[in-house]
Amino acid sequence: MTKTQIFPGRYDSLEKISEFIQENTKNAGFDGFTSYTIETAVDEACSNIIEHAYGQENIGDIEISVSINPSNLTIYIKDNGKPFNPKSIPKPNLSSNLYERKGDGLGLYMMRQWMDEVQFEFVDNKNVLKMVKNKGQ
């Protein structure tokens, strides 16, 4: 079963996106904490689309499809912004020294840590982000 919803590329869509994701993680049977990690990954992905792919709010939409499969939950997030190549992005500095520590660069890191698969592609002039969370771990 796949559900798709399209949201305007604005920060105040994030709350509605979270509600959409929560519905699906609940239906998929994930526990509260696992749902929270998926919600976080999607929020980070969508924030990045608005901030980096579109460069600002109200430039384009974000299309989210969620499939509840027997062994996993698979999420596709599509946008029409500028192509993104994550290979060029360095790992964030996680130093526990406050003065060396930066607050940015955490979004991709959290997505990768909390999802089992995170894959960016540029297809048919769209950025397509696929994220998978396995069930029953």
Added chain:
Amino acid sequence: MTKTQIFPGRYDSLEKISEFIQENTKNAGFDGFTSYTIETAVDEACSNIIEHAYGQENIGDIEISVSINPSNLTIYIKDNGKPFNPKSIPKPNLSSNLYERKGDGLGLYMMRQWMDEVQFEFVDNKNVLKMVKNKGQ
């Protein structure tokens, strides 16, 4: 209906005395705060009997009778200690200046403020304290 109970003249009887009084104030239909004021008056009276009439713990008993009447609750408290004449007791100092303020002498004052009638007698070699709380005020 009158209920009577006898308690050993010791400070650890005070909790059981309170429970006995609470049962009766509840049956008489008093609200929580009014019950609390009656409980306080009885506690002060019994503490004084142990401290002042008997002079110490484990000298004699305290007999308490409670009557639930149509218009009031009447409590009799009897002891075999030394006769007490409350006339000689001055009113407490209720100064709001901390350094003039004393902490003692509050017991009789609280009994008189919170009960409608407080009367000490010495009858048949016993101190008999009668306290009345009117209903429906």
Added chain:
Amino acid sequence: MEISINNYKRCDIVKVSGRIDSSTSPQLLTTFNSIMDDGKYKIIFNMSDVSFISSAGLRVLISTQKNCKRYNRGELALCNLPENIKAALDLAGFIPLFRIFDTEVEAVGSF
């Protein structure tokens, strides 16, 4: 009666559950005295779980307050007063003698 003590940087919180009467008030006095014996005179008394206080308990509060305030070294503050307990303090004329807070946080935050 049960007594707990929590130490913070600038004050201690004493919390009692149960009755403070002639039987139990000596224990409360001992508790306050032991804190003051450690040189700590900023004390908060959380009364939320006090079910009853007699004049014997009130005497402990006043003597502790005098002791704490001596030489301007501190203060006994009260917090979380149940209605009945507040009425007893009021009857005894104690309300002007203590700072009284709704919550522990406000009390701690005032020191």
Added chain:
Amino acid sequence: MEISINNYKRCDIVKVSGRIDSSTSPQLLTTFNSIMDDGKYKIIFNMSDVSFISSAGLRVLISTQKNCKRYNRGELALCNLPENIKAALDLAGFIPLFRIFDTEVEAVGSF
């Protein structure tokens, strides 16, 4: 998101209820900045009613902590962390960067 601020003698408590995401985190930053603009750098952030925090919210925490700690003038301390929020802070490596308390009282009592 709703924000409340309570001022105490030695610190301020900021409490948020709701989501801290890219949409709402600027409001939180403004709140922290306005407290610091008043010359107050001892801030407690009560997170009990925070339902969600994204990296945008985490960025606000780190920049506020740096600002508070500058010249040794203060600190941002956290309290009442829900489990999910604590897991996010942990993933981001934030646990060593903040003093974290179970209750507001302990947090206020530490200043």
